[in-house]
Amino acid sequence: MQYFSRTLIALMLVGSVSIALPAHAQAKTAKAKASVSKKQSAKVVTTTVPSAITGDYIVAIVNREPVTNREVNLQANALVQAMREAKQPVPAREALLKQALDTIVLQKAALHSARNSGITVSESELQQIEVNIARAAGLSLADYRKKRMAEDRLTENQYFSNLRDSVILERVRDARVSSEVARVSDQEAMKSLADEQRRNGGQPLVLPEFRARHILVLVNSQTTEAQAVAKLTALRKQIAAGKLDFSEAARANSQDGSAQVGGDLGWFDAEKMVPEFSEQVAHMQPGQLSQPFMSRFGAHLVVLDDVRAIPMNARQQLALARSQLRQQRSALALQQWENELRNSAYIEMRGAPR
Numbered sequence: 001m002q003y004f005s006r007t008l009i010a011l012m013l014v015g016s017v018s019i020a021l022p023a024h025a026q027a028k029t030a031k032a033k034a035s036v037s038k039k040q041s042a043k044v045v046t047t048t049v050p051s052a053i054t055g056d057y058i059v060a061i062v063n064r065e066p067v068t069n070r071e072v073n074l075q076a077n078a079l080v081q082a083m084r085e086a087k088q089p090v091p092a093r094e095a096l097l098k099q100a101l102d103t104i105v106l107q108k109a110a111l112h113s114a115r116n117s118g119i120t121v122s123e124s125e126l127q128q129i130e131v132n133i134a135r136a137a138g139l140s141l142a143d144y145r146k147k148r149m150a151e152d153r154l155t156e157n158q159y160f161s162n163l164r165d166s167v168i169l170e171r172v173r174d175a176r177v178s179s180e181v182a183r184v185s186d187q188e189a190m191k192s193l194a195d196e197q198r199r200n201g202g203q204p205l206v207l208p209e210f211r212a213r214h215i216l217v218l219v220n221s222q223t224t225e226a227q228a229v230a231k232l233t234a235l236r237k238q239i240a241a242g243k244l245d246f247s248e249a250a251r252a253n254s255q256d257g258s259a260q261v262g263g264d265l266g267w268f269d270a271e272k273m274v275p276e277f278s279e280q281v282a283h284m285q286p287g288q289l290s291q292p293f294m295s296r297f298g299a300h301l302v303v304l305d306d307v308r309a310i311p312m313n314a315r316q317q318l319a320l321a322r323s324q325l326r327q328q329r330s331a332l333a334l335q336q337w338e339n340e341l342r343n344s345a346y347i348e349m350r351g352a353p354r
Contacts, residue, residue, distance in 0.1 A: 138299075235301060
């Protein structure tokens with residue numbers, strides 16, 4: 001279930017609407033829950049009795065909370081989108097629905113645990129997180145909220161409830177793995193580095209460096225994010241059509257110090273740039289022109305000119321080894337957490353999703 005570990009938080013706002021059970025279904029669920037001994041673990045029950053919800057039906061119960069066929073289909077659509085973005089093969093429909101159902105079951109079990117953790121999120125924190133998510137999507141806050149609610153058919157209350165749940169869940173998850181991540185010592189990192197070098201036949205580790213030009217449009221009281229993105233979109237269209245030279249466009253429009261040199265940023269390694277910028281250039285090919293994207297500095301348009309590999313120094317090699325060990329231990333801790341969630345949850349499987 002490593003795919004669940006990687007995608008759970010990202011999918012929290014998709015297909016996770018809580019639908020209230022009718023009174024008779026609540027009674028049945030409570031009775032089933034009460035019949036299971038508190039000493040049991042991995043409490044999974046399979047039944048074939050369909051429980052109807054108007055226009056929908058229940059496919060599973062997780063800790064008294066229903067999983068509906070509609071939720072599974074929304075989650076399946078989200079999984080398809082995530083797989084395509086990651087360039088992963090999309091499984092057949094039946095397998096996809098099974099994976100989506102498993103994701104939701106684990107999600108609801110995790111949320112049940114997270115809600116009982118005592119962790120809270122203030123309104124100001126929630127608002128800032130929402131702003132950051134919208135900015136990463138290249139949208140204004142109002143446009144992002146409207147888009148998310150329309151696509152997932154969420155009410156405003158459901159939207160904010162899901163957002164709050166996702167933040168709490170992420171914090172519970174981070175608290176769970178942080179102790180494992182913090183345990184990586186210099187000695188362990190050096191041993192891992194030596195092992196890596198042996199696997200590479202003694203070849204030095206290399207680090208990619210990039211050379212790029214960019215156009216930056218600041219977001220401020222005079223220019224909104226949407227306006228900044230629209231301006232860069234218009235410039236990109238002219239540049240891509242060969243009607244405007246990128247360097248000339250940067251000199252005339254970029255709002256940072258590189259404008260006078262045509263937006264040229266020189267050679268740089270990714271860790272010296274903000275994450276949004278580093279991620280963008282890391283997925284580009286030389287000569288490629290990006291779509292407009294946001295960072296905390298404003299809206300960017302980037303053309304990647306060249307990439308080269310340089311040997312890592314000792315500090316960089318040690319940092320890489322430590323990062324790899326932390327990722328391995330984080331993945332292991334998440335897997336253990338998932339197993340515990342399954343073992344501690346009451347799970348009743350009903351009709352198959354379709």
